Amino acid sequence: MSSRIAFLKGHGTENDFVIVPDPDNVIDLPAAAVAALCDRRAGIGGDGLLHVVRSAAHPEARAMAAEAEWFMDYRNGDGSTVEMCGNGVRVFARYLQHAGLVTEGDLAVATRGGVKTVHIAKATADGGPAAGEITVGMGRAVLPDGDVTVTVGERTWPARNVNMGNPHAVAFVEDLAHAGDLYTRPPFHPASAYPHGVNVEFVADRGPGHVAMRVHERGVGETRSCGTGACAVAVAAARRDGADPAVTGTPATYTVDVLGGRLLITERPDGEIEMTGPAVIVAEGEIDSDWLENAVR
Numbered sequence: 353m354s355s356r357i358a359f360l361k362g363h364g365t366e367n368d369f370v371i372v373p374d375p376d377n378v379i380d381l382p383a384a385a386v387a388a389l390c391d392r393r394a395g396i397g398g399d400g401l402l403h404v405v406r407s408a409a410h411p412e413a414r415a416m417a418a419e420a421e422w423f424m425d426y427r428n429g430d431g432s433t434v435e436m437c438g439n440g441v442r443v444f445a446r447y448l449q450h451a452g453l454v455t456e457g458d459l460a461v462a463t464r465g466g467v468k469t470v471h472i473a474k475a476t477a478d479g480g481p482a483a484g485e486i487t488v489g490m491g492r493a494v495l496p497d498g499d500v501t502v503t504v505g506e507r508t509w510p511a512r513n514v515n516m517g518n519p520h521a522v523a524f525v526e527d528l529a530h531a532g533d534l535y536t537r538p539p540f541h542p543a544s545a546y547p548h549g550v551n552v553e554f555v556a557d558r559g560p561g562h563v564a565m566r567v568h569e570r571g572v573g574e575t576r577s578c579g580t581g582a583c584a585v586a587v588a589a590a591r592r593d594g595a596d597p598a599v600t601g602t603p604a605t606y607t608v609d610v611l612g613g614r615l616l617i618t619e620r621p622d623g624e625i626e627m628t629g630p631a632v633i634v635a636e637g638e639i640d641s642d643w644l645e646n647a648v649r
């Protein structure tokens with residue numbers, strides 16, 4: 353018998369998500385269902401899906417339940433299950449606030465990349481541009497050794513391998529247009545560098561401590577923003593600029609412009625990376641369970 357499944361739609365710097373609240377983890381969301389929901393023509397449309405589950409109700413999050421009540425079961429738009437989504441965590445927190453499950457201030461969110469600390473800023477009465485922005489403690493970057501290159505058409509660039517819980521290849525370019533059509537992933541070399549796929553960022557300078565990026569996201573295509581990608585870009589830019597907060601004892605802050613807005617990234621001397629940006633809930637509605645079942649068949 354047909355039933356209704358509640359959903360919301362939200363975005364963070366235009367990286368957009370279908371949000372499916374399911375505190376007790378009773379909704380079956382195989383990869384094909386996620387891909388159908390994220391389909392921009394035949395479904396609701398989104399770069400990914402945020403399945404909102406109590407940590408205690410999810411086998412992959414139970415061990416984190418004492419630290420974080422809520423688990424972000426994140427999926428890419430193609431249905432793949434991956435470690436982390438930076439914009440997704442902010443939108444996830446905004447959903448919890450919107451639903452009255454948390455209030456402004458600090459909270460912890462369980463993810464496959466570990467527990468993330470989140471701070472929801474108080475919205476100012478004048479509704480200033482930064483009102484209610486959300487800051488996430490994204491953890492530390494890992495920079496594996498080894499040279500990687502990425503290629504678009506006739507051009508090849510060296511890329512910095514940065515792991516933010518998920519893998520990134522960061523290439524500095526003169527002009528973001530040189531990245532071409534990022535619908536498909538640019539080839540990288542050596543092929544063995546990323547056995548589980550990779551997100552590829554192209555970065556151009558805009559001024560001191562200020563860069564702009566475009567991204568091809570694993571499991572999605574080109575998106576208008578990637579939070580983990582912006583963190584990877586800030587770390588790669590800092591190292592290129594000779595700044596390592598662990599050595600200098602001084603935080604390194606980069607403004608990262610993405611196609612859908614702006615993120616502020618700070619790497620602290622202890623290596624912890626903080627990302628600040630907006631998160632917006634734009635709509636809510638109901639999914640027809642018959643439609644979803646048929647879409648999966």
Ligand SMILES: N[C@@H](CCC[C@H](N)C(=O)O)C(=O)O
Nearest residue numbers: 437438439518570578579580
């Ligand atoms: N958009 C995300 C990253 C989502 C995961 C990524 N596509 C992957 O497969 O690693 C972000 O904001 O970080």
